[in-house]
Amino acid sequence: MSESRTFEHPDIVLCPGGPMLLRGDHVIQDADGVSHRTERPVSAVCRCSRSASLPWCDGTHKVLPEKLRPT
Amino acid sequence: MLTPKARGALSAAVNEALCAGLADDRCDWPVAESGDDAALTLWTLYELHYRGFEDLADESLEWHPELLRLRRLLERDLERRLRERYSAYAPHRSADFADDLFAYVSSHDGASVAAHVHRHADREQVLDLLRVRSIYHLKEADPTAWVVPRLPVGPKAALVELQYDEYGVGDPNRLHAHLWALGMEAAGLRADYGAYLDEVPLEVLEQNNAMSLFGLHRRLRGAALGHLAAFEATSSMPSRRMAQGLERLGLPAEIVDYYTEHVEADAVHEQLAVRNICGRLVEVEPGVADDVFFGAFTCLDLEDRFARWMLAQWGVSEGQDPDEERDVAPGSAA
Numbered sequence: 001m002s003e004s005r006t007f008e009h010p011d012i013v014l015c016p017g018g019p020m021l022l023r024g025d026h027v028i029q030d031a032d033g034v035s036h037r038t039e040r041p042v043s044a045v046c047r048c049s050r051s052a053s054l055p056w057c058d059g060t061h062k063v064l065p066e067k068l069r070p071t
Numbered sequence: 072m073l074t075p076k077a078r079g080a081l082s083a084a085v086n087e088a089l090c091a092g093l094a095d096d097r098c099d100w101p102v103a104e105s106g107d108d109a110a111l112t113l114w115t116l117y118e119l120h121y122r123g124f125e126d127l128a129d130e131s132l133e134w135h136p137e138l139l140r141l142r143r144l145l146e147r148d149l150e151r152r153l154r155e156r157y158s159a160y161a162p163h164r165s166a167d168f169a170d171d172l173f174a175y176v177s178s179h180d181g182a183s184v185a186a187h188v189h190r191h192a193d194r195e196q197v198l199d200l201l202r203v204r205s206i207y208h209l210k211e212a213d214p215t216a217w218v219v220p221r222l223p224v225g226p227k228a229a230l231v232e233l234q235y236d237e238y239g240v241g242d243p244n245r246l247h248a249h250l251w252a253l254g255m256e257a258a259g260l261r262a263d264y265g266a267y268l269d270e271v272p273l274e275v276l277e278q279n280n281a282m283s284l285f286g287l288h289r290r291l292r293g294a295a296l297g298h299l300a301a302f303e304a305t306s307s308m309p310s311r312r313m314a315q316g317l318e319r320l321g322l323p324a325e326i327v328d329y330y331t332e333h334v335e336a337d338a339v340h341e342q343l344a345v346r347n348i349c350g351r352l353v354e355v356e357p358g359v360a361d362d363v364f365f366g367a368f369t370c371l372d373l374e375d376r377f378a379r380w381m382l383a384q385w386g387v388s389e390g391q392d393p394d395e396e397r398d399v400a401p402g403s404a405a
Binding site for chain 1: 170173177224225228232235236240306308311335336337338339341342343346
């Protein structure tokens with residue numbers, strides 16, 4: 001693969017079976033209306049709703065049965 | 072730190088050379104007396120490339136040809152051993168590299184120190200663990216930093232994006248190795264570099280040596296990044312268990328915070344490491360794919376060996392708690 005090309009570098013990445021990666025500074029409002037500011041260059045937002053650190057991913061999706069994981 | 076206490080004839084001879092100086096043509100190193108002696112010698116030789124030793128006779132010893140020759144012999148032996156262990160655990164490969172790597176890591180069943188700390192460990196056991204973990208955590212992310220200039224554009228940018236977070240996003244107060252040092256101090260332990268080296272077992276020396284081996288050899292860049300991916304992918308949940316176990320025992324907030332930080336950080340890092348770093352590397356350089364799995368296996372296997380040693384030290388049998396999910400926990404966690 002040539003390196004003299006333009007690379008894709010999206011701000012938001014949906015990881016199959018896992019979280020949504022979010023690049024940059026953002027404020028996320030959760031289902032209860034509470035705002036959470038991102039604190040790192042890339043943040044992982046939970047998509048399986050079972051994280052103990054909502055709205056952030058804590059890896060819990062990996063222990064869920066396949067059918068409960070985000071697509 | 073000072074050169075560590077020798078564990079046999081070879082490490083004693085190397086210490087003497089480091090403290091007294093070494094002629095250019097010396098070539099009569101004694102044979103290592105044991106695995107411990109060899110591993111400590113290799114750890115010491117690697118340390119010359121990190122922060123070094125205060126009692127070093129001459130800083131140029133870092134690139135002394137006789138020390139490099141000895142390092143090469145010890146590295147060959149280590150790599151041969153690591154590859155032999157990997158040979159029985161070939162990965163299943165499909166068209167989806169990220170899926171395969173995640174599956175490979177999650178299928179590795181090993182002993183977990185974090186599971187014990189979570190519910191059962193006492194304060195002294197946790198302090199034992201912090202002391203031996205400190206050898207790596209005080210240089211957290213450093214072995215992987217060596218890989219950066221060896222990578223093509225895509226994985227290089229991805230690795231630096233992850234490392235930037237490890238190094239505190241430019242804020243020294245958030246640098247992970249510094250968070251660890253603050254935690255050690257708050258827990259009443261020494262936070263200076265290498266302070267507890269003399270009490271760590273072979274298993275810990277091997278974990279650290281493997282990371283340095285992978286990081287320092289361009290040839291092993293795939294293994295270095297596979298190791299990183301497995302480390303990050305087995306860190307979030309064990310870090311949560313560690314944080315809860317430390318809170319249960321009333322340990323200071325600083326050391327709890329170190330683990331809490333790694334719950335969310337490593338949930339991000341595992342995605343970056345598997346998909347953007349290893350995934351992109353393998354796209355550009357498919358020939359290193361097997362080494363990515365070799366590195367991942369090595370991370371998990373060495374952590375399992377360490378966990379079994381630590382649990383045995385505590386007189387805990389593996390799987391003591393049937394309610395607790397067992398997991399391998401090499402990440403910042405266990």
